[in-house]
Structure formats: C-alpha cells, structure tokens
Amino acid sequence: MRPRTKKILSIYTVLIFMFFYIPIAILMAFSFNDSKVGTVWTGFTVDWYVSLFSNEQILTAAYNSLLIAVVTTIIATICGTLAALAFHRYSFPGKKALDFLFYIPVVIPDIVVAVALLALYGWLQVTLGLSTVLPGHVAITISYVMLVVLARLAGLDNQLEEAAKDLGANEWHTFWKVTFPLISPGILAGALLAFTISLDEFVITYFTSGPSANTLPVLVYSMVRMGVSPEINALSTILVLLIIITVMVVGKRMHIGNREG
Amino acid sequence: MIKNIKLAYGMLSPSLIWLLIFLVVPIGMITVISFTTNEGYGGILYEFSLEAYKTTFSSMYVKVIWNSIVWSLGATLICLLLAYPFAYFIAHAGKWKNMLLLLVMIPFWTNLLVRLYAWIILLNNEGVINALLMKLGIISEPITMLYTPFAIIVGLVYGFLPFMILPIYSSIEQLDKSYLEAAEDLGANPIKTFLTVTLPLTFPGVLAGFIITFVPALSVFVVTDLMTGSKLLMVGNVIRDAFVVGMNWQLGSALSILLMILVLISVFVFLRFTSSKDKNLLM
Numbered sequence: 001m002r003p004r005t006k007k008i009l010s011i012y013t014v015l016i017f018m019f020f021y022i023p024i025a026i027l028m029a030f031s032f033n034d035s036k037v038g039t040v041w042t043g044f045t046v047d048w049y050v051s052l053f054s055n056e057q058i059l060t061a062a063y064n065s066l067l068i069a070v071v072t073t074i075i076a077t078i079c080g081t082l083a084a085l086a087f088h089r090y091s092f093p094g095k096k097a098l099d100f101l102f103y104i105p106v107v108i109p110d111i112v113v114a115v116a117l118l119a120l121y122g123w124l125q126v127t128l129g130l131s132t133v134l135p136g137h138v139a140i141t142i143s144y145v146m147l148v149v150l151a152r153l154a155g156l157d158n159q160l161e162e163a164a165k166d167l168g169a170n171e172w173h174t175f176w177k178v179t180f181p182l183i184s185p186g187i188l189a190g191a192l193l194a195f196t197i198s199l200d201e202f203v204i205t206y207f208t209s210g211p212s213a214n215t216l217p218v219l220v221y222s223m224v225r226m227g228v229s230p231e232i233n234a235l236s237t238i239l240v241l242l243i244i245i246t247v248m249v250v251g252k253r254m255h256i257g258n259r260e261g
Numbered sequence: 262m263i264k265n266i267k268l269a270y271g272m273l274s275p276s277l278i279w280l281l282i283f284l285v286v287p288i289g290m291i292t293v294i295s296f297t298t299n300e301g302y303g304g305i306l307y308e309f310s311l312e313a314y315k316t317t318f319s320s321m322y323v324k325v326i327w328n329s330i331v332w333s334l335g336a337t338l339i340c341l342l343l344a345y346p347f348a349y350f351i352a353h354a355g356k357w358k359n360m361l362l363l364l365v366m367i368p369f370w371t372n373l374l375v376r377l378y379a380w381i382i383l384l385n386n387e388g389v390i391n392a393l394l395m396k397l398g399i400i401s402e403p404i405t406m407l408y409t410p411f412a413i414i415v416g417l418v419y420g421f422l423p424f425m426i427l428p429i430y431s432s433i434e435q436l437d438k439s440y441l442e443a444a445e446d447l448g449a450n451p452i453k454t455f456l457t458v459t460l461p462l463t464f465p466g467v468l469a470g471f472i473i474t475f476v477p478a479l480s481v482f483v484v485t486d487l488m489t490g491s492k493l494l495m496v497g498n499v500i501r502d503a504f505v506v507g508m509n510w511q512l513g514s515a516l517s518i519l520l521m522i523l524v525l526i527s528v529f530v531f532l533r534f535t536s537s538k539d540k541n542l543l544m
Binding site: 001002005006009010012013016017019020021023024026027030040075078079080082083085086087089090091092093098101102104105107108109110111112113115116117118119120122123135136138139142146196200202203207216217220221224225232233236239240243244246247248251 | 263264265266268269270272273275276277279280282283284285286287288290291294343346347349350351353359361362363364365366367368370371372373374375376377378379380381382383389392419422451472476477479480481482483486487497500501504505510513514517520521524525528
C-alpha cells in the first residue's frame, strides 16, 4: 500500500470504529445518569445497577439463559462432533443429501425455524416453556459444531492415525490417544460457538418460550418495547462488558484469524 | 475412506433424528399449513386452499415484501461499501491485525437488541443527536429520525456490518500475495492491480458477506419493531403478527415459505459463482 492510501484508510478505519463504539459508549454512560428520562446529564448514580440486581425477573432470565445455553452446548457438541467424525471417516449412501441437511440451519432465516417449531408445538399441543426453547437452540447449533469440527478434521494429518494403527493400536485406542487430542481444540471452538449462539439467541426463544419463561434477550426486548429506562442501560452495559471480557480472553487464547478454530 | 455404513449412521443418528424432528418436519408442517383453509382464530381446516398465497400477493403485502427487499438490499450495499476498505486495511495492518479484529468481534457478539437500543438513545426526538444539533444551533426543532426508513437502514447497517466485514476480511487475508507482486512486476499500477487482481480474487468473500448480511437483514423483525415501534413493517413483522397476534397461521406460513425460497435462491447463486473451497466463507 502507498503511504498516502494507508493514511486515508487508517482514518477511515478509525471512523468505522467510532461508528461501532460511540453508540455503545453513550449507552454505557447513560446507565450512570441520575435522570430517569431524557438525555440531559443530571449527575452520577449507580441506582440503576442496584435496582437491577434486586429485580427478580432479570435474575431469573439470566439464570434461564445460562441454563439453556449450557444444556444446548452439551447436546449440540456431542451430536455435532459425532456427525463430523462420521462425515470425515466413512463413506455411506446418502452422504451428499445429509451434508445438505446440516447446512439448512445455517442458511434458513431463524424466523422460519421459529414459526415452524411453533407450528409443531401447536400440533402436538405442548405447553410452551423453557423445555420447548431447547430443541430449537440445539437444532441450529448442531450444524455449527459439526462444521467447525469438520474443518479441524480436514486439516488433520492422516498419517498420525495410520502410524498409531501400524504400531498396534486398535480403532478405539487410536481415537482416544491420537485423534481426540488433535481435534479437541476444534471441539472446544465448536462448543464455545454453540454456547454464544444459544446465549444470544432471540427469535427462536421469543416464539417458543411462552409468556412465563424469559431469557435475557427476550427480557431486553420487552423492556425496550415498554420504553426507555436507565435500567436497560445498566443491564446492557453489563452484557457488553461480559462480551468484551470474553472476547479478550478467548481471542488471546485462540488464533482468531480463522473462526474454524 | 472406510466404508462402514452401520457405524456411520450410528454416529450420525443423534443429529439426524434431532434435525428431522425439530427442523425438517416443522418446515414440512408450515409448508402444508400454507395450503390449508383458515377457520379463523388460528384454526386450521385441512382443506386445500390457495387463499394464503393470494393474500400474500395482495397489494398490502406485496408492498411490505417490496419494502423489505429494498431496505435490506440497500443496507447490504451500504455495508459492502463500508466494509471492504475497512477489511482491506485490517488485513494489511500487520501486528495490529489481531487486535483490530478483536475490536470487530465485540460488536459482532453484542446482542442486536442492545445495539439497537443504543441507537434509540441517539436518534430519539429528545435523543443525543437532536440535543447536540440544537445546542450547536444547527436546528431549532428536533428532527424526527426514529419511525422513519432512515432509522431502519441505520439499524440494519449497524446490526449486520460485522457479518459483511468478517468474510471479506478472511478472503483478503487468504489472498496469495505473489499474484499482486506479479501484477506489479508486469507494470500494473496500484489501482489497476486492485481492480483486476485483488477485487476478482476476493469476490467469493464479497458474495459470502453479501448473503450472510442480506439473509438476516431481510428476515429480521426487531429492527422495524424497535426503531419504528412497528409503524413500518418488514416481512418478519407480518409473519410474527400472523402467528402471534392475528392468528392467521396460513398467511404466516405462506410468507415464511416465500422468504425461504428467496433465501435459497440467493444461496444457490452464491454456490454457482464460487468454488467448493469458498463454501466455508459463509460461516
């Protein structure tokens, strides 16, 4: 790049980052504003945080979000990893069609998945609640885990497995001693992706959770719809800070250049 | 590759069963529902009817579909223009690369609702931007920005810009630098090199970014919901209302099927124009 191009582009990059971060910074700043309405700064307060942590609804929603995300991650990681191994190692009839099946949740809009599940539950006459949120979350995250683990397997050196077998290890031994340690970063990356997708998921949860079982995103949505209150700023600030910490910690540990892990 | 059908299907079965029950069957159900008769109040009479599709193509809904396509396409194009030079700079930022990428990941992982709420604070009539402009004496009365298509475009661009940046970034980053050197050695100036080498070679990334931005932008309902208080509608709002408020599952299903077809067409176009190696740029 020529120095002049580089200079213009660097200014441009700073402007885009300002576009990203100024709204978030203002949102955070107003979580400490004394005034309940408007954008006039009337003084510093942490009242909104205090009322947030005594708000039963928010604590329940946070608990629900975590619970769903943990269970989703466990199921999706096991199913997705097994599927990736099957795709990588074996040839079997219908492989192409099944490969296509795993791409469905990646490309189909989440609102279609959401209303389709709602139709299923309506037909089965199931009462909506936390347990009806889980199937949708798992269905969309299985594919992501599968694709991430598959990418890791594709980059694997097959000779290592062959060497293990030549040295007398059986299938099972080869898997646990050689393959699994090699692909475990991929599995971890897949699990992490499943966890964050589930934690952040709004549309499917909104349709399949019923009125009593809120998760954090659904609660944020209803709070924003009801009207601007500094309590949402406080809640949002905490959520953004959690993201910043997570991204920094995970980004340091993993090579983030490729999200395949 | 080993041929072991039993074991392969055994390992695949948990995923397959889950995806069949909770994805394929439900999508099949809404396809069926879209062709049934509406009994009112959400009742489904299993008699063949094209009523839902006729309603879909009535002027009111055609306008909604049209608006959705125009707004999401417009926002996607703006994202593309904003993202390309930005991704280009980051991909060439040397030791700062990972740090800058981390800074893109933070808004990427921050919940869309939280980020939209930040813009409500800014665009409000009593919001930060209006307050600032009035203080500076540029305007004497607040400009209405929320509840307008402008607010929708801002929401869509802000919401989905990272989706555009990441695939473009990875295609620029994977670019084989020797092509650029070859072009330079053969006497091409930087602009010509960019237009004839860099841009065509990173086209799969642009196309992938286009699709993963356009698809969610087209189907999202929270942007219109929060930025305009549901005064302006996109397809997602109508589907939501048909299922949740209006109890017209036929109409909601028909619109969902239509949305799905639109999305599948754009993905098909993507796959037509890119090699299998680039398929994973979609993720």
